[in-house]
Structures are given as structure tokens and as C-alpha cells.
Amino acid sequence: MSRPEQVTxxxxxxxxxxSTLDVIARHPERYQAFALSGFTRLAELLALCVRHRPRFxxxxxxxxxxxxxxxxxxxxxxxxxxxxxxxxxxxxxxPEVDAVMAAIVGAAGLRPTLAAVEKGKKILxxxxxxxxxxxxxxxxxxxxxxxxxxxxxxxxNAIFQCLPGDFARGLGAVGVRRIxxxxxxxxxxxxxxxxxxxxxxxxxxAHPNWSMGRKISVDSASMMNKGLELIEACWLFxxxxxxxxxxxxxxxxxxSLVDYVDGSVLAQLGNPDMRTPISNALAWPxxxxxxxxxxxxxxxxxxxxxxxxxQRFPCLRLARAAAEAGxxxxxxxxxxxxxxxxxxxxxxxxxxxxxxxxxxxLSREAVVAVDELDAVFAADAKAxxxxxxxxxxxxx
Ligand code: NAD
Ligand code: MG
Numbered sequence: 001m002s003r004p005e006q007v008t009x010x011x012x013x014x015x016x017x018x019s020t021l022d023v024i025a026r027h028p029e030r031y032q033a034f035a036l037s038g039f040t041r042l043a044e045l046l047a048l049c050v051r052h053r054p055r056f057x058x059x060x061x062x063x064x065x066x067x068x069x070x071x072x073x074x075x076x077x078x079x080x081x082x083x084x085x086x087x088x089x090x091x092x093x094x095p096e097v098d099a100v101m102a103a104i105v106g107a108a109g110l111r112p113t114l115a116a117v118e119k120g121k122k123i124l125x126x127x128x129x130x131x132x133x134x135x136x137x138x139x140x141x142x143x144x145x146x147x148x149x150x151x152x153x154x155x156x157n158a159i160f161q162c163l164p165g166d167f168a169r170g171l172g173a174v175g176v177r178r179i180x181x182x183x184x185x186x187x188x189x190x191x192x193x194x195x196x197x198x199x200x201x202x203x204x205x206a207h208p209n210w211s212m213g214r215k216i217s218v219d220s221a222s223m224m225n226k227g228l229e230l231i232e233a234c235w236l237f238x239x240x241x242x243x244x245x246x247x248x249x250x251x252x253x254x255x256s257l258v259d260y261v262d263g264s265v266l267a268q269l270g271n272p273d274m275r276t277p278i279s280n281a282l283a284w285p286x287x288x289x290x291x292x293x294x295x296x297x298x299x300x301x302x303x304x305x306x307x308x309x310x311q312r313f314p315c316l317r318l319a320r321a322a323a324e325a326g327x328x329x330x331x332x333x334x335x336x337x338x339x340x341x342x343x344x345x346x347x348x349x350x351x352x353x354x355x356x357x358x359x360x361x362l363s364r365e366a367v368v369a370v371d372e373l374d375a376v377f378a379a380d381a382k383a384x385x386x387x388x389x390x391x392x393x394x395x396x
Contacts, residue, residue, distance in 0.1 A: 004032040007282075008091045010058075010112055011103035012036035013044045015213045016126045016152065019274045020101045021052060023282060023290055031282065035091035037104070046071050049079050056080050056094075058087040088112035093119040099282070101152070102127040105215050106338050107380055110134065114373075120145040124281045126152040128232045129338070133331040134376050135235040149236070150281035155181050155229055156236055157277035158255035158268035163237065171239055179233055180257040180265075182249040183308065184209050186221040189250065193312060199351045201344060209252035209272045218341045219315075222354055223308065227319020228337075231330050234323060241323040246316065248306045253295065270295055314355040318362065327367045328379035335383035336361040339391075348396040361386040 007024060011017045017036075024031040037058035038045030049057050049072060057072070057079050059065050069081040082090055085108075092100050092112040100116040101124045102109055109127035114134075116123055118141055125131065131138050142149050151157045159181075164174050171179075187206050188196060205217040212220070219225035223246075230244050247257075255277075257267040270276045271292055279290035310317045315337070322329035336358045343349045349357070361383055370376045 004028065004030055005098045005282075006034040006096050007031050007099045007101060008035040008094070008097050008116070009033060009101045009103065010037050010088060010092060010109060011039075011101075011105065011127070012048055013038035013041045014103055014105065015211060016103035016274060016278070017101070020103065020124075020278050020282075021048060023275050023279050023288075024052070026291055027288060030288070034094070034097050037088055037091070039104075039108075042068055046075070049077060050075050053077060054079055055096075056082055056087075056091050058082045058084075058091055060084060085111055089115035092116035092121070095119075097121055099124060101278075102130065103152075105129070105213055107133060107335065114138065114141060117141045117147045117149075118145055120147050122148045122150065124150050124152050124278070128153055128228050129334050131235050132228050132231045132334045133380065134370075134373065135231065135330065137370070137373060137376070139235055150284055151232075151236055152274070152277050152281055153229060153232060154272070154274065154277050155256040156233060157280055159233065159237060159258055161268045161280065162256070162258040162266035167237060171237060171243065175261045176243075176258055177261050178259040179237065179239055179244045180259060181226060181229060181233060181244055181246050182252070182254050182256050183223060183226045183246055184220070184252045185248040185250055185306075185308075186223065188221050188312070189248065196312075196352050197350055201347065204344070204351060208250070210274075214345055215338070215341055218344060218354075219337070222315045222351075223313035224315035224319060224337050224341075224354070224358075226308075226313075227316050227322075228334065230316075230319055231323045241320055246308050248308050250304055251300060251302075253300050253303060315358065318355065318358055322362070325367045327369050328365075328375065329362065329367045331370065331376050331379040332362055332365060332383035333358060335380040336387045339384050339387040343387075343391060343396060348391065357387055357390050360390055 009017050033052040033054045035056035036054050065081045065083045072079045089112050093115040099122040102113040103126040106129050110130040113130045204221040233244050252272040254267045259265045273292040275290040276292050279288050322333040340354045340357045
């Protein structure tokens, strides 16, 4: 067999990064970690380097780089340490890299992911915020470079698996009526509305079915995650927002469905474990062992569905409105959400204020067209500044 595929894992110390490395380690003949990046948990990054022996490791700054480089030498490794956004872009676009797992959380993942797209790499896209911010530009860059873009988000990976290979001709052309995006409803699906004022970051991060990073856990509780996924689905599958319906399915066994005009509905099922979509995307169009236990339908016993309640989940309404408005609206929604979620995690605001802040920020700025990256970053910066202003105006 030829050399193993060289995989850069951006965000290797995170939840998706670790699951990716778990799958890679199961198939050393097929995959080799080429570069790993970490932002805070640098002891963990060192341990990952010892285990996977990458060519490069990327850390945020000079101090971290010096420390990690010394530790790597002491461990007898020749891994070279790079730093900052430039280092991330370098390992994402390196000529020897075949595939890039984009698993940095938030807007910080955008430039390195685009750098990989521009060089035509196979993109394993977990970093949904990148696509939400720059949808049109991102998809244009994918088409221009001929990059293969494979969704890692479990819902989008499910939809990808339920669509025929030629869906690029358009959903209508292949007979799709709707995409049904499933959502667990998160930890607050049944919490009395009056109690939401008092929920803590710990409660918001205690997801009933999935183990994930803190930001996406809060997004799942508020269902902003589903809103971002709605926007993500529109770009990935060339769908209009009104073709994507959100369905609450508390068991998280069906990861999403595609409804065809002949009445057929195709679904992808599995245990809620991100190693399934990661393996699917890594090996596509083949199938490999992911380490995920087989689905036991007798243990699952039942599958429930309900419509989302927009009073409980105002973020879903805000995201749908941003999807429909287009232009700078999704980037602003995403940026305001990132700042508001960070403030909630730092206990500076109450949980329901996440949605109120985003709504306030979006109402203060007219939507503009974003036909170049600078316009996206300007919208992102504007929304961050407006969110900070809300926080200081309200004494947080
Ligand atoms: P996480 O918080 O566990 O990990 C985030 C990673 O990004 C870490 O490696 C961290 O070091 C790095 N990072 C954070 N800030 C950074 C910055 N400013 N610059 C560079 N690196 C930075 O998050 P996660 O749960 O692994 O999620 C990663 C991405 O995947 C997110 O975009 C999330 O929406 C998406 N996603 C996650 C899941 C899941 O099950 N965890 C599912 C679907 C999609
Ligand atoms: Mg998801």
C-alpha cells in the first residue's frame, strides 16, 4: 500500500480532535497525524505528540512554543513547533498534507480552514462557525480549488450519507423535498421556563447525549447550535432556509433525515459518538472501523419527535432570521453568540441574556453584502464590539 494519508488536526486537544486521533490510531496503515494544534492544554498536546509523532505542532505564542519545543526534545522527538495563526495556516496548506480536520472552535478556525481549502486539501469540516461566517466565499473557494469538503457535524454527515452522490446538481434535481435536521433539545428541553434565569454553566454543559467542548455545549442548550447548523446545511447542500426543518429527537439516535418527493424518508442512525462521522469522512467513499459500539435498537426501544418551541429556544428563531437575511447577518449572529456564550461561561450574564444580547446586537446594524473576506471580518468585529458595549452598558 502507498504511504499513509497525512492528516493535519487543527484543534487536536479538543473533543473532536481527540476523537479524530482515536480513529487515526486505529488505522496506522491508512493515516498518519502530520500536524497537531492546541491552544491551552499544552501538557495534553505534548502527550499527543509523544503518542502520534507528528512533523509539526502548533501553539498560540512564543512562550508556549519555547516550552513545548524543549519538552519535545527532552522526549526525543523531532516534532517542529510553529506558532500562531500563521503556523496554523502553514500546517493546513503544507504540500505534504492530504487531509485537514478543521476542529478549532469558533471564528479562530476560519483562516486556517480557508488556507487548506485554497490548496485543494480534503477538508473534514467540524468548525461550523467558519462556514456560517463566510458561506458563499467558502463554497466558492471549494469549487475553485476542487477541494473535497466532507461534513463532520453529525447531522450534516448524516444528510450527506442520505443524499445521492450527485446532489451538487441541486436538491430539486435529485428529488428532495426537505432536509430534517434533528436536535436533542439539550439539557433544558423540559426545564420550567422561569427556572432558565438561574441555570449555571455546569448545567448548560451537561449534555444528555453528547460529550463536547464547552462552547458547543452551551450552543446545544440554547439551540443556537441547531441554528448555526441550519445555516451550515444551506451552504453545504445548496438548500434554502425554508427547506430545512428542525425536529427535536431526544434520543439522538437518528442524526438527520432527507425527505424525498416520492414520500421516501432516508435517515442515518447510530450511537451518539463523533467517531462515526469522523471515520465516515476520513475514509469516504470507503467504510472503516470507528471503535463505536453497534447500535442496540432493543436498548433504544423508542424514538420520539417533537417540534421545537421558539419561546424556549429564541436562538433558533434568530438564526433562521439571519439565514434568511443572508449577507453579513450570519457572521454577526455568530460573533455576538461567541462573545455572549463566553460571558455566560464566565458567569457575567444569565443564560436567557445570551439570546437577548444577540437580538439587540443584530437590531443595531443593517445587513450588508459580504463579497470579500474583509467584509466578513468587519461584520464579525462590529458584532463583537456591540456585544462588549451591551456588557459594559449593563454593568457586566
Ligand atoms: P473543544 O473546545 O473541545 O476544542 C476546541 C479546540 O480548538 C481545542 O483544541 C482548542 O485548543 C482549540 N482552540 C480554541 N480556541 C482557539 C484559538 N483561538 N485559536 C486556535 N485554537 C483554538 O471544541 P469541540 O467540541 O472539539 O468543537 C470543535 C469544533 O467542532 C467546533 O466548531 C464545534 O462546533 C464543532 N463540532 C463539535 C462537535 C462535538 O461533538 N464536540 C460536534 C459537531 C461539531
Ligand atoms: Mg451537530
